[in-house]
Amino acid sequence: MQKLVINGGKKLSGEVTIGGAKNSTVALIPAAILSDTPVVLDSVPQIRDVKNLRSILKDMNVTSEMNNDVLRIDPTEIQFAELPSGKVSSLRASYYFMGAMLGRFGKAVVGFPGGDDIGPRPIDQHIKGFEALGAHVENKHGQIIITTPEEGLKGAKIFLDMVSVGATINVILAAVKAKGTTVIENAAKEPEIIDLATFLNNMGAVIRGVGTETIRIEGVDTLRSNNAHTIIPDRIEAGTYLSLAAANGGDILVKNIISEHLDAFLAKLDEMGVNLEVGEDSIYVKPSPDLKAVNIKTMPYPGFATDLQQPITPLLMRASGEAMIVDTIYPKRVKHISQLAKMGADITSENDLIFVHGGAKLKGANVTADEIRAGACLMIAGLLADGQTVIDHAENILRGYDQVVWKLHCLGADVKLIGEDDLIES
Ligand SMILES: CC(=O)N[C@H]1[C@@H](OP(=O)(O)OP(=O)(O)OC[C@H]2O[C@@H](n3ccc(=O)[nH]c3=O)[C@H](O)[C@@H]2O)O[C@H](CO)[C@@H](O)[C@@H]1O
Ligand SMILES: C=C(OP(=O)(O)O)C(=O)O
Structure with missing residues (x-):
């Protein structure tokens, strides 16, 4: 098992380049x-x-x-x-x-x-x-x-x-x-x-x-x-860093993006009031002080991707008001909720609906990444939280996030991976 140790609460800035999908x-x-x-x-x-x-x-x-x-x-x-x-x-x-x-x-x-x-x-x-x-x-x-x-x-x-x-x-x-x-x-x-x-x-x-x-x-x-x-750029990795950047306070340039692949996601950021500058193949996230809650319904492409439902959640926790999330593709994709609650988030799930209330102060905790996007969500929450967050089963994050520790270091994050890589290889 691998653990991702995050000392959160730091302001991040700089550039990150998205890998292949x-x-x-x-x-x-x-x-x-x-x-x-x-x-x-x-x-x-x-x-x-x-x-x-x-x-x-x-x-x-x-x-x-x-x-x-x-x-x-x-x-x-x-x-x-x-x-x-x-x-x-x-x-x-x-x-x-x-x-x-x-x-x-x-x-x-x-x-x-x-x-x-x-x-x-x-x-x-x-x-x-x-x-x-x-x-x-x-x-x-x-x-x-x-x-x-x-x-x-x-x-x-x-x-x-x-x-x-x-x-x-x-x-x-x-x-x-x-x-x-x-x-x-x-x-x-x-x-x-x-x-x-x-x-x-x-x-x-x-x-x-x-x-x-x-x-x-x-x-x-x-x-x-x-x-x-x-290979085309990974739109889910891009959405994850955009969510992190907006929730952390901005001043991050996300490079190697095909923005058309993120239309539904970017429309939600716009509705929330996130300040974005969309370039030819990059997106610059600027500070966005007043964020509004929005509702999200995941759908097959070109709808809002189920794989971005969890990564956008920490951003919704920064907005004022109540956000409701419905995952029509995977209604039981809720493994992040109990873990976010441990960190102090105001988030609940009832009859396959997820309710997120903004404004709660996050604090570091010991949490588990039961799957890749739950892990990405907890990683963002850990970077926003005060104190130390330890994410168990970080190997689930490494299944799909290219050079994630190095990329977060480039943004100034204090993160460290510990433990054996139990990758199956013959
Ligand atoms: C490797 C890969 O590309 N994984 C993605 C792929 O997964 P994956 O290809 O497994 O997902 P699908 O698009 O097949 O699943 C969509 C929905 O159809 C259902 N279904 C699917 C096939 C089937 O034979 N029977 C059936 O009932 C599934 O339970 C789900 O509710 O698309 C998902 C939905 O965008 C993403 O979350 C995954 O990241
Ligand atoms: C569900 C996902 O991946 P996989 O289909 O590979 O399990 C994902 O990438 O969010």
């Missing part, structure tokens, strides 16, 4: 096994999910090498391997090996994925998609065993029952080399899905309509990477 990266790495040539990814965040995915690649005889933020993956000597629980359950995105291995080998054996404990996270829509393409899927004691008939996977029309990022991506990965045309209706529109499609199209795939609710895929025989792919 976790949710793109964790799809791009499994997607790399579809290539017949080595793949180069640029702007790769230094996070635990990447280390764990590389370790899974190694089990398939796929080599990878990371130099700063450049990751080279060589799948040319790939061998089929079963991917049981263990490493696979260390993160959510391991489920992308189902689609990617189906595309590459026509079969896959993958344990049930892990990831954040934020309420039920079924994968029925992924399975429905694979089955529509002709695959046979069996769940044997938590192992998902997927096989294809001799004639291979065949394009099909798939209507997703709900908008799912994971199911949209997994169907793309399985369909990209299937015979004929696949149409995904009610597809998710997240920027990370567009990033994945850009990567695959540059390798010869034919995927159209990403970013809309209808995606069309014409299957191709081979995929070959010719250029390095630069």
Whole structure:
């Protein structure tokens, strides 16, 4: 277990540069096994999910090498391997090996994925998609065993029952080399899905309509990477630092941002009265003395992201009045509430509604990061609080926040990581 020790209450200032998007990266790495040539990814965040995915690649005889933020993956000597629980359950995105291995080998054996404990996270829509393409899927004691008939996977029309990022991506990965045309209706529109499609199209795939609710895929025989792919900036990491900057009092420049990806989030900051200067690829947060409470409802993209529901909470605690939060994607995503209350926050949850009252004085406490965004929320609260905050299970924060301790040091924060890195590596 790792602990993040924060001596809070300091005024922060300076610049922070956002890394590549976790949710793109964790799809791009499994997607790399579809290539017949080595793949180069640029702007790769230094996070635990990447280390764990590389370790899974190694089990398939796929080599990878990371130099700063450049990751080279060589799948040319790939061998089929079963991917049981263990490493696979260390993160959510391991489920992308189902689609990617189906595309590459026509079969896959993958344990049930892990990831954040934020309420039920079924994968029925992924399975429905694979089955529509002709695959046979069996769940044997938590192992998902997927096989294809001799004639291979065949394009099909798939209507997703709900908008799912994971199911949209997994169907793309399985369909990209299937015979004929696949149409995904009610597809998710997240920027990370567009990033994945850009990567695959540059390798010869034919995927159209990403970013809309209808995606069309014409299957191709081979995929070959010719250029390095630069991963889009992480909009959730950006939102986290913007929330920290605004709550801390401003004078922070957040660089490497695609502000359009944060429209719903920025609209809320504007409504609250946060003083922002939005540049071409950066946002400057200026001091904002009078903050107003706002209500938040999380929705699929382009709506307000569930992954920013917890990181914006410490900012709401700085505003006057009552804010109400409804997370329609993960109504049980409330692991931060009891921990914030320990720090003196006035926050409650009732019938899947979260109520935040501004104005309470935060004090340092011993708290637990049960999942990544609960951890990010507690990290911001710890930086705002007087005294020392110790966040247990900080490894959950490191799953998705690129070089977070170093970035906070650059802003003048007093933070320290202690404890063993229990990262699973073979
Ligand atoms: C690695 C990654 O990209 N993770 C993101 C991805 O997770 P993930 O892809 O797991 O989330 P989904 O978009 O699939 O989930 C959306 C909703 O659909 C439900 N659902 C989903 C699939 C399914 O087969 N059946 C089903 O019922 C889920 O329980 C949830 O309520 O999108 C979430 C929603 O934006 C984000 O919080 C996660 O950060
Ligand atoms: C829920 C998240 O991640 P994952 O899907 O990887 O668990 C997240 O990034 O907030």
